[in-house]
Amino acid sequence: MIIDCHGHYTTSPRQHEGWRGEQIEAHKAGKPPPPRPRITDDEIRESIANGQLKVQRERGTDLTIFSPRAAGMGHHLGDATTSEAWASACNELIHRVCSLFPKNFIGVAMLPQSARVSPNNCIAEIDRCINEYGFVGVNLNPDPSGGHWQDSPLSDRYWYPIYEKMVEYDIPAMIHVSASCNPTHHTTGAHYLNGDTAGFNQLMTSSVFKDFPAIKFIIPHGGGAVPYHWGRYRGLAQDAKLGLLSDLMLNNVFFDTCVYHLPGQELLAKVIPVDNILFASEMIGAVRGIDPETGHHYDDTKRYIDQLPLSAADKAKIFEGNARRVYGRLSTTIEKQSVRAV
Numbered sequence: 001m002i003i004d005c006h007g008h009y010t011t012s013p014r015q016h017e018g019w020r021g022e023q024i025e026a027h028k029a030g031k032p033p034p035p036r037p038r039i040t041d042d043e044i045r046e047s048i049a050n051g052q053l054k055v056q057r058e059r060g061t062d063l064t065i066f067s068p069r070a071a072g073m074g075h076h077l078g079d080a081t082t083s084e085a086w087a088s089a090c091n092e093l094i095h096r097v098c099s100l101f102p103k104n105f106i107g108v109a110m111l112p113q114s115a116r117v118s119p120n121n122c123i124a125e126i127d128r129c130i131n132e133y134g135f136v137g138v139n140l141n142p143d144p145s146g147g148h149w150q151d152s153p154l155s156d157r158y159w160y161p162i163y164e165k166m167v168e169y170d171i172p173a174m175i176h177v178s179a180s181c182n183p184t185h186h187t188t189g190a191h192y193l194n195g196d197t198a199g200f201n202q203l204m205t206s207s208v209f210k211d212f213p214a215i216k217f218i219i220p221h222g223g224g225a226v227p228y229h230w231g232r233y234r235g236l237a238q239d240a241k242l243g244l245l246s247d248l249m250l251n252n253v254f255f256d257t258c259v260y261h262l263p264g265q266e267l268l269a270k271v272i273p274v275d276n277i278l279f280a281s282e283m284i285g286a287v288r289g290i291d292p293e294t295g296h297h298y299d300d301t302k303r304y305i306d307q308l309p310l311s312a313a314d315k316a317k318i319f320e321g322n323a324r325r326v327y328g329r330l331s332t333t334i335e336k337q338s339v340r341a342v
């Protein structure tokens with residue numbers, strides 16, 4: 001089985017994001033938001049059949065761990081109330097996708113974060129998404145201010161209510177920023193990779209893994225700059241007398257394969273132990289074009305893994321085994337959803 005652990009619903013029916021625009025406009029005008037739009041099952045089916053499901057079939061992958069569009073989370077927009085309503089709408093839509101295509105998609109929640117608002121306000125939505133929707137993880141935005149970094153670092157106890165829930169439910173968090181509202185930081189070219197790198201560094205210099213030995217984080221986009229600069233982080237850990245970086249991080253931190261060229265994948269697989277790498281593509285996401293050097297889509301990351309000089313057993317870990325281990329509820333959910341699909 002090939003499990004892509006990083007997919008977003010970038011092809012949702014138009015009225016979904018349309019409502020978000022209206023919601024934010026209403027908020028600015030001090031008015032209540034309009035009622036949520038009607039979205040039919042057929043509209044959802046069409047958006048998936050011609051989108052992510054089509055790509056799964058073309059590329060030979062089986063299951064996508066699926067969450068709301070990341071840049072669309074927009075935690076810097078509106079306030080805690082608008083974030084709550086928007087997260088609820090987005091997660092509900094993911095649940096509908098997973099119900100319509102139970103063999104192909106399993107949900108991960110977006111959180112109703114808001115800049116400088118305690119993450120305590122995310123707990124009810126985590127409970128709902130795990131207990132009612134059967135989701136298997138969350139996306140945690142380390143910078144809800146959208147490129148201005150106004151909240152506490154991930155090392156701070158500020159975030160502990162979410163960490164407690166992650167351990168309680170055995171769900172990992174993918175550290176994933178949203179859109180940048182800071183014009184110096186392009187959303188997918190700078191802010192995403194900065195968020196990945198900063199998140200890793202914040203956790204590295206923290207006592208989070210001492211306080212939560214079982215907690216698991218996934219650093220997306222191949223870990224931002226981290227694998228390339230692994231020597232820097234090893235040296236920083238050593239200078240700060242934190243011990244060996246591998247001992248410090250690799251029980252709790254995992255890297256996905258959203259790296260859009262073969263040399264990057266080769267470096268990732270050379271630097272990071274195979275047990276800490278999870279297959280992912282973020283298909284129909286940040287980079288949608290075809291690489292003229294290969295003739296294939298940049299985000300067709302399975303092709304790069306296929307070419308790595310790894311054993312079949314190691315590739316199976318990257319494609320399936322590690323995801324089942326890191327997402328503690330995944331195997332049970334796969335069984336439950338495949339029963340529903342019959």
Ligand SMILES: [Zn+2]
Binds near residue numbers: 220
């Ligand atoms: Zn993403």
